[in-house]
Amino acid sequence: MHKTLIALSALLAASPALxxxxxxxxxxxAQPSPLAPSEIVAQSPKADWAGIAASDLxxxxxxxxxxxxxxxxxxxxxxxxxxxxxxxxxxxxAAARFWDGTAVNRVQDNYVVQWGDPNADDKxxxxxxxEGLAVIPESEYEHIVFPGNRDVVITKVENSxxxxxxxxxxxxxxxxxGYGTITSDGAxxxxxxHCYGMVGVGRDxxxxxxxxxxxxxxxxxxxxxxxRNIALVGRxxxxxxxxxxxxxxxxxxxxxxLAQGDERTGIVSIRLGNEVKDLPTYEYLSSESRSFAKxxxxxxxxxxxxxxxxxxxxxxxxxxxxxxxVK
Amino acid sequence: MHKTLIALSALLAASPALxxxxxxxxxxxAQPSPLAPSEIVAQSPKADWAGIAASDLxxxxxxxxxxxxxxxxxxxxxxxxxxxxxxxxxxxxAAARFWDGTAVNRVQDNYVVQWGDPNADDKxxxxxxxEGLAVIPESEYEHIVFPGNRDVVITKVENSxxxxxxxxxxxxxxxxxGYGTITSDGAxxxxxxHCYGMVGVGRDxxxxxxxxxxxxxxxxxxxxxxxRNIALVGRxxxxxxxxxxxxxxxxxxxxxxLAQGDERTGIVSIRLGNEVKDLPTYEYLSSESRSFAKxxxxxxxxxxxxxxxxxxxxxxxxxxxxxxxVK
Numbered sequence: 004m005h006k007t008l009i010a011l012s013a014l015l016a017a018s019p020a021l022x023x024x025x026x027x028x029x030x031x032x033a034q035p036s037p038l039a040p041s042e043i044v045a046q047s048p049k050a051d052w053a054g055i056a057a058s059d060l061x062x063x064x065x066x067x068x069x070x071x072x073x074x075x076x077x078x079x080x081x082x083x084x085x086x087x088x089x090x091x092x093x094x095x096x097a098a099a100r101f102w103d104g105t106a107v108n109r110v111q112d113n114y115v116v117q118w119g120d121p122n123a124d125d126k127x128x129x130x131x132x133x134e135g136l137a138v139i140p141e142s143e144y145e146h147i148v149f150p151g152n153r154d155v156v157i158t159k160v161e162n163s164x165x166x167x168x169x170x171x172x173x174x175x176x177x178x179x180x181g182y183g184t185i186t187s188d189g190a191x192x193x194x195x196x197h198c199y200g201m202v203g204v205g206r207d208x209x210x211x212x213x214x215x216x217x218x219x220x221x222x223x224x225x226x227x228x229x230x231r232n233i234a235l236v237g238r239x240x241x242x243x244x245x246x247x248x249x250x251x252x253x254x255x256x257x258x259x260x261l262a263q264g265d266e267r268t269g270i271v272s273i274r275l276g277n278e279v280k281d282l283p284t285y286e287y288l289s290s291e292s293r294s295f296a297k298x299x300x301x302x303x304x305x306x307x308x309x310x311x312x313x314x315x316x317x318x319x320x321x322x323x324x325x326x327x328x329v330k
Numbered sequence: 331m332h333k334t335l336i337a338l339s340a341l342l343a344a345s346p347a348l349x350x351x352x353x354x355x356x357x358x359x360a361q362p363s364p365l366a367p368s369e370i371v372a373q374s375p376k377a378d379w380a381g382i383a384a385s386d387l388x389x390x391x392x393x394x395x396x397x398x399x400x401x402x403x404x405x406x407x408x409x410x411x412x413x414x415x416x417x418x419x420x421x422x423x424a425a426a427r428f429w430d431g432t433a434v435n436r437v438q439d440n441y442v443v444q445w446g447d448p449n450a451d452d453k454x455x456x457x458x459x460x461e462g463l464a465v466i467p468e469s470e471y472e473h474i475v476f477p478g479n480r481d482v483v484i485t486k487v488e489n490s491x492x493x494x495x496x497x498x499x500x501x502x503x504x505x506x507x508g509y510g511t512i513t514s515d516g517a518x519x520x521x522x523x524h525c526y527g528m529v530g531v532g533r534d535x536x537x538x539x540x541x542x543x544x545x546x547x548x549x550x551x552x553x554x555x556x557x558r559n560i561a562l563v564g565r566x567x568x569x570x571x572x573x574x575x576x577x578x579x580x581x582x583x584x585x586x587x588l589a590q591g592d593e594r595t596g597i598v599s600i601r602l603g604n605e606v607k608d609l610p611t612y613e614y615l616s617s618e619s620r621s622f623a624k625x626x627x628x629x630x631x632x633x634x635x636x637x638x639x640x641x642x643x644x645x646x647x648x649x650x651x652x653x654x655x656v657k
Contacts, residue, residue, distance in 0.1 A: 069396070112571045113526050113650075141638060167492055167643045199440050199551045209638045224526045224551050224648060228632050228641045244439045244578040251571040305555050311468060311536045314555045316494045318645065321551060323440075 039307035040298050044325045047294030052286040053177065054329070055079055060276030060285070061097065061237065063118075065107070065245055066269035076242040077276075077285070078202055078220075079326070081235065082176060084146045085195050088139035089204050089234045092215035094275065099133035101216060102273035107249060111257025113223030116246040117205055118270060119216050136214045143212070144231045145183075145194035164319045168227040172196060172319040174290030174299075178238075179319045181230060195235040198225050198320035200243055204234040222247040225320040240285055240326040288325040298325065366634035367625050371652045374621030379613040380504065381656070382406055387603030387612070388424065388564065390445075392434070392572055393596035403569035404603075404612070405529055405547075406653070408562065409503060411473045412522050415466035416531050416561045419542035421602065426460035428543060429600040434576060438584025440550030443573040444532055445597060446543050463541045470539070471558045472510075472521035491646045495554040499523060499646040501617030501626075505565075506646045508557060522562040525552050525647035527570055531561040549574040552647040567612055567653040615652040625652065 038046070059082070065074040080090050096102065102119070109117035122128035163171035169181030175193075179201075183192035195201070202220050206213030212234060220239055239246070249268055254260035259267050276282050288295050301307075303317035365373070386409070392401035407417050423429065429446070436444035449455035490498035496508030502520075506528075510519040522528070529547045533540030539561060547566055566573070576595055581587035586594050603609050615622050628634075630644035 110575075112574055165492075165494055167494070167645045168641050208635055225645070227645065227648065228629070228637070230641065231639050232632075232637050247439055248437075248575050248577055250575055302555070305559075308535055310555070310559050312558050314495050314557065318494045318552070318554065321554065 037306045038301065039305070040301045042307070043294060043298045043301055044288060047288060047292070047298075051289055051292035051294040052327075053289045055240075055285045055287060055326075057276035057279075057282060057284070060240075060279075060282070061093065061273060062276055062279045062282065063102075063273045064271040066271055068245075074242065074245040076245055077240050077282075078237045079240045079285070079287075080237040081178065081195060085178075086143065086204075086234050086236045088137050088143055089213070089215045089236050092136045092139075093218075093236060095133050095136060096214075096216055097273055097275050097278075100272070101130065101133060102270050105130070105270050106267040107246070107259075107270065108252075108267060109219070109256065109258045110222075110246075110249045110251050112251045114221070114226060114257065115219040116222050116249060117217065117219040119205065119218065121267060123217065132214065132216060136216075138214075139212050139234070141210060141212055144234060145192045147190050148193055149190050164317065166319060168196070168230055169194075174295070174319075174322075174324065177287040177290050177324045179322075179324075194231050196225070196319065197221055197227050197229045197235065198238075199223070199323070200239045201235050202237040202239060203229070204236055206233060220246055225318070227320075240287075241328075284329040285326055286329050290324065295324075298322075364633045365628065366632070367628040369634070370621060370625045370628055371615060374615060374619070374625075378616055378619035378621040379654075380616045382567075382612045382614060382653075384603035384606075384609060384611070387567075387606075387609070388420065388600060389603055389606045389609065390429075390600045391598040393598055395572075401569065401572040403572055404567050404609075405564045406567045406612070406614075407564040408505065408522060412505075413470065413531075413561050413563045415464050415470055416540070416542045416563050419463045419466075420545075420563060422460050422463060423541075423543055424600055424602050424605075427599070428457065428460060429597050432457070432597050433594040434573070434586075434597065435579075435594060436546070436583065436585045437549075437573075437576045437578050439578045441548070441553060441584065442546040443549050443576060444544065444546040446532065446545065448594060450544065459541065459543060463543075465541075466539050466561070468537060468539055471561060472519045474517050475520055476517050491644065493646060495523070495557055501622070501646075501649075501651065504614040504617050504651045506649075506651075521558050523552070523646065524548055524554050524556045524562065525565075526550070526650070527566045528562050529564040529566060530556070531563055533560060547573055552645075554647075567614075568655075611656040612653055613656050617651065622651075625649075 059080050061078040061080060063076040063078065065076065067073055080093065105118065105120050107116060107118045108121045109115065120130045163173040163182065166172035166181060170184050172179060172181045174180065179196045179198050180193050181196045185191040199221050202218055204213035204215050205217030205219055215236065220243065250265070251257055252259040253263040253265055259265035288298065299322050302322045304313035304315060306313060386407050388405040388407060390403040390405065392403065394400055407420065432445065432447050434443060434445045435448045436442065447457045490500040490509065493499035493508060497511050499506060499508045501507065506523045506525050507520050508523045512518040526548050529545055531540035531542050532544030532546055542563065547570065578584055579586040580590040580592055586592035615625065626649050629649045631640035631642060633640060
């Protein structure tokens with residue numbers, strides 16, 4: 004086990020000045036491509052895509068827009084082992100129709116859109132939460148990995164990116180994940196990170212961790228300082244523009260201030276995907292696939308016609324995981 | 331000179347795993363603060379703020395919104411030595427009233443809002459550009475620094491951040507700047523970087539670099555792969571919400587597609603600040619001030635009540651430079 008520790012430390016210390024998006028390239032897994040990232044995605048074989056179960060989706064229907072057009076936002080919930088306590092609560096809240104008739108209450112530019120019961124802080128008016136919601140401890144903001152064998156650790160680090168907020172960062176099953184340092188018992192921590200479109204759980208001051216009744220989505224530069232300070236439960240995979248283009252709130256922290264003429268956007272319903280009729284099926288480009296390695300390399304090294312100088316690296320949040328409707 | 335090179339390389343190699351936002355703290359220039367970044371800014375002495383000349387502002391008035399409310403966007407143009415050729419063109423375009431009656435033509439979610447003549451590509455309909463616009467070479471995407479003495483270089487690097495898109499990054503005169511490696515003649519390159527709110531110059535394929543007639547602003551996660559591939563000329567300091575909350579376009583790359591029901595937002599006028607009556611005076615928190623060092627440290631290490639775990643680092647684009655109206 005001690006040898007594993009040394010090997011990992013050496014690998015981390017040897018991490019080059021620029022991120023390792025091209026590690027897969029260097030090892031011969033994929034060839035540099037002059038294609039744009041979108042072209043690589045369009046040409047990727049069907050086998051490189053992974054389906055998303057309808058039961059892992061949360062479907063939010065906002066009130067129609069000023070022209071009467073429907074506004075649907077589709078959220079993919081995180082898979083185990085991350086944030087499962089809050090996600091269990093979200094299942095209960097959706098089953099109880101808790102969010103029906105609630106609203107978007109906060110839109111802060113370059114930060115978040117937040118929704119839930121606008122009267123949550125007023126005991127007389129607050130909606131009743133369903134019975135049996137779990138209280139989740141702060142320790143659940145991250146997950147402890149016991150890699151078991153050295154190859155697993157080396158593979159993770161080989162495919163990781165240099166990161167300003169963690170020892171390194173990488174994609175796992177299509178999600179952006181931060182890694183901590185390995186501890187003396189051979190374990191290390193990992194956790195989902197706050198990229199654009201990620202969905203988290205609003206909370207009060209510590210030790211409160213939020214129930215899941217109040218949710219937010221990132222609509223600006225990745226606020227990575229929130230990592231491990233608040234629970235992430237998913238990401239928007241379709242319709243984020245219905246949230247990111249909402250008017251910004253004029254109150255403190257971008258909360259809507261009705262006295263200043265702000266108007267909340269109503270939420271008609273939020274349902275789990277398996278309760279929604281005629282919902283399309285979605286799939287994501289597997290982050291373990293050869294196509295994803297080529298795509299990530301092309302995001303870090305743009306070689307398509309518009310670019311005169313490839314960056315030679317990328318921030319993990321500048322490599323959004325491709326998601327599409329199954330044709 | 332050779333000794334300087336070694337010293338710089340050593341400093342760069344010794345850069346710790348997490349960014350050096352707290353370099354000023356470690357050297358005793360500022361003490362760690364439990365205040366929120368916004369509180370540090372609010373309490374900073376007047377002497378730590380630097381005024382912005384009205385002639386360095388570009389004021390864009392959009393058509394009023396659906397409720398008849400005015401929509402003004404204020405842009406600060408970059409100071410020398412960066413992008414001055416394009417900025418000279420922008421002065422000429424504003425003086426010629428070129429943008430009056432043009433429109434916002436593109437809004438791509440998590441990327442950019444772009445404006446200019448919607449008929450620019452149609453020779454029969456395109457607005458005539460003013461005479462005498464300069465053609466700027468691609469070499470102007472970056473600037474070459476001859477530091478002259480070792481102390482200047484060391485100070486720059488000491489206050490720099492680890493960065494995924496450059497050797498290191500730092501603030502200079504209130505702007506986020508990337509640095510390249512030092513060359514054998516003791517020079518190094520620096521260039522402005524694409525953070526949220528930065529304004530750049532649309533262009534055609536290389537070697538075209540754009541005239542400045544078509545401008546865009548970043549409204550999503552920092553698209554740093556554009557650094558040194560396209561000219562940056564400024565940043566929005568007020569009113570970005572009038573652009574970031576516009577409806578997203580349904581055409582390719584988020585361009586508005588009128589056939590799909592998209593509607594452009596009209597531009598009433600764009601003027602230099604010194605031509606605008608009753609414009610407020612603006613100032614920015616000097617990036618060379620003690621208050622800024624404390625603010626940047628607090629952005630990288632949140633110690634205010636909401637946070638349970640300071641990040642220990644920050645992306646340069648997650649440290650927006652505070653700008654305010656002079657009281």
